[in-house]
Amino acid sequence: MPEVRALRAHVHYQLLLLVRTPRAAFAGLLLPLGLLLLRGDGHPGAGLVAGLTVLGALSTGYLTHAAGLVTARESGVLRRWRASPLPPWAFFAGRMVATALVAVGGAVATLAVAAVAYHVGPSPAGVVGVLVVLVVGTLCVAALGTAATAAVPTAESAQPVLSLTFYPLVLLSGALGGAAGGSDRLGQVLGLLPVEPMIDAVTRALQHGTGALPPAGDLTVLAAWAAVGLIVSLVSFRWQPS
Amino acid sequence: MTALVADRLAKRYGSTVALDEVSFRIGAGQLVAVLGPNGSGKTTLVDLLAGFSAPSGGTVRVLGADPHRGGPAWRARIGLVPQETSLDLRLTVAEVLRAFAAAYPRPLPVGEVLALIDLAAEAGTRIGALSGGQRRRVDLGLGLIGRPEVLFLDEPTTGLDPRARRRVWACVRDLTAADTAVVLTTHYLDEAQQLADRVLVLAGGRLAADASPDELRAHAAAPTIRLPMPPVAAAELPAALKVHLDGGELVLRSADVGADLAGLLDWARRTGVDLSGLQVGPPSLEEAYLVLTGHVDPVQRERRREPSHA
Numbered sequence: 001m002p003e004v005r006a007l008r009a010h011v012h013y014q015l016l017l018l019v020r021t022p023r024a025a026f027a028g029l030l031l032p033l034g035l036l037l038l039r040g041d042g043h044p045g046a047g048l049v050a051g052l053t054v055l056g057a058l059s060t061g062y063l064t065h066a067a068g069l070v071t072a073r074e075s076g077v078l079r080r081w082r083a084s085p086l087p088p089w090a091f092f093a094g095r096m097v098a099t100a101l102v103a104v105g106g107a108v109a110t111l112a113v114a115a116v117a118y119h120v121g122p123s124p125a126g127v128v129g130v131l132v133v134l135v136v137g138t139l140c141v142a143a144l145g146t147a148a149t150a151a152v153p154t155a156e157s158a159q160p161v162l163s164l165t166f167y168p169l170v171l172l173s174g175a176l177g178g179a180a181g182g183s184d185r186l187g188q189v190l191g192l193l194p195v196e197p198m199i200d201a202v203t204r205a206l207q208h209g210t211g212a213l214p215p216a217g218d219l220t221v222l223a224a225w226a227a228v229g230l231i232v233s234l235v236s237f238r239w240q241p242s
Numbered sequence: 243m244t245a246l247v248a249d250r251l252a253k254r255y256g257s258t259v260a261l262d263e264v265s266f267r268i269g270a271g272q273l274v275a276v277l278g279p280n281g282s283g284k285t286t287l288v289d290l291l292a293g294f295s296a297p298s299g300g301t302v303r304v305l306g307a308d309p310h311r312g313g314p315a316w317r318a319r320i321g322l323v324p325q326e327t328s329l330d331l332r333l334t335v336a337e338v339l340r341a342f343a344a345a346y347p348r349p350l351p352v353g354e355v356l357a358l359i360d361l362a363a364e365a366g367t368r369i370g371a372l373s374g375g376q377r378r379r380v381d382l383g384l385g386l387i388g389r390p391e392v393l394f395l396d397e398p399t400t401g402l403d404p405r406a407r408r409r410v411w412a413c414v415r416d417l418t419a420a421d422t423a424v425v426l427t428t429h430y431l432d433e434a435q436q437l438a439d440r441v442l443v444l445a446g447g448r449l450a451a452d453a454s455p456d457e458l459r460a461h462a463a464a465p466t467i468r469l470p471m472p473p474v475a476a477a478e479l480p481a482a483l484k485v486h487l488d489g490g491e492l493v494l495r496s497a498d499v500g501a502d503l504a505g506l507l508d509w510a511r512r513t514g515v516d517l518s519g520l521q522v523g524p525p526s527l528e529e530a531y532l533v534l535t536g537h538v539d540p541v542q543r544e545r546r547r548e549p550s551h552a
Binding site: 005006008009016020049072079080082083085086240 | 293294325
């Protein structure tokens with residue numbers, strides 16, 4: 001299957017690019033680990049560990065992925081791939097799979113440090129559920145990040161635009177522990193956005209060692225936002241600078 | 243076999259006409275140079291031929307397909323070297339070549355491409371550590387790696403040193419010998435003279451000429467008398483000849499070579515000007531180009547003042 005061969009090679013290409021991107025190491029690994037050490041105060045709760053784990057994964061899935069796309073668009077790299085026979089779906093699949101692998105790798109490292117240093121970690125039964133949430137959530141925000149590139153005119157403006165649509169949401173959703181809660185209106189709104197369901201699902205797995213799969217409601221929210229991201233990307237994605 | 247056909251091809255951006263009813267055909271194995279000043283429509287034409295944008299009018303077919311609707315199977319038969327280097331700087335030369343090779347159904351071996359672009363020793367070097375000329379050669383390698391039947395070269399040798407340019411020319415000649423049709427946009431007229439079977443001259447979005455380099459020279463401009471002219475001698479020139487001074491050289495496009503030459507020789511004998519640099523010959527492609535485009539392209543003006551750069 002030549003398309004499978006091309007896809008595999010493209011995942012490898014994007015993986016190499018990501019692991020050599022300083023932004024990915026900082027936002028996906030160093031930032032959550034640093035905050036864990038600073039905020040943990042020796043006894044980090046499951047909510048904080050879950051929040052920082054999700055923060056790292058989503059930084060890679062959204063910020064690093066989308067900023068990289070904008071840079072590639074501006075430098076003509078996207079145009080060059082568009083001129084090649086690699087189908088657009090294979091380009092995006094390769095990039096998103098590589099992004100998910102790096103994001104989940106960073107998240108697993110954060111969880112491992114929390115488990116070893118603070119004894120906060122999922123039970124063996126909960127590991128699968130955490131991984132499913134992280135993979136689905138990362139792919140979801142990568143789709144949204146791809147869509148967001150349409151609103152970013154230049155590489156220079158990528159960081160402010162992407163940060164503005166990312167940090168308020170992840171911080172309000174409880175990335176540093178202490179979510180807005182589910183009783184008030186803001187909490188209800190956050191529950192329908194993609195970040196809080198992720199943090200909730202990971203928190204539950206850390207606290208209770210819940211079953212192999214996260215709640216269907218959380219996965220439904222993530223899948224719905226992934227669909228929104230894909231549809232907007234299909235309509236608005238640009239391969240060349242405007 | 244016809245590789246490309248453009249029929250009254252037009253492209254407008256709002257009220258700006260970038261390309262105005264341009265028609266031509268290019269056969270397999272032909273190399274056609276597209277010349278024109280900045281803004282004449284060269285890159286717009288390449289964008290249309292490579293399928294990056296849809297025409298506003300007319301039709302274009304490349305390898306029998308509408309480029310704008312060309313799918314992966316069509317793109318596998320096309321090669322592109324864009325106007326500006328477009329590479330991921332954190333990857334090595336071999337990593338980039340391998341990734342692109344995997345996208346094509348029958349790519350050239352990566353080792354062969356590295357040899358063609360003379361970067362075998364830099365295969366493991368990150369692209370960010372290469373010189374500008376070396377990066378340009380990676381661009382060329384990516385254009386060649388799929389064994390294209392049609393190759394678009396958008397100013398491929400800009401910024402290369404003379405040796406590297408000749409290496410690129412040799413690559414391109416090998417491709418045309420293997421029946422690849424090549425569309426080359428360039429500001430270097432010596433490049434067009436060296437490589438092109440035909441030259442399309444664009445001016446203001448219109449096709450000003452479509453002919454071989456020799457035909458262009460013969461029809462577009464008159465024979466030329468050239469004489470290096472030191473400032474002291476230039477001051478002595480009669481007013482009728484002074485208007486033909488171009489930098490430190492008298493460049494006289496002559497409708498009557500015999501009469502003009504006799505006048506010049508007579509003046510030189512009287513003033514004692516050295517005639518050892520005197521040249522009489524057909525017009526250069528550059529002169530024909532300037533006549534056709536109706537003005538002096540700034541890039542060419544610079545290049546004409548730097549003959550060693552040619």
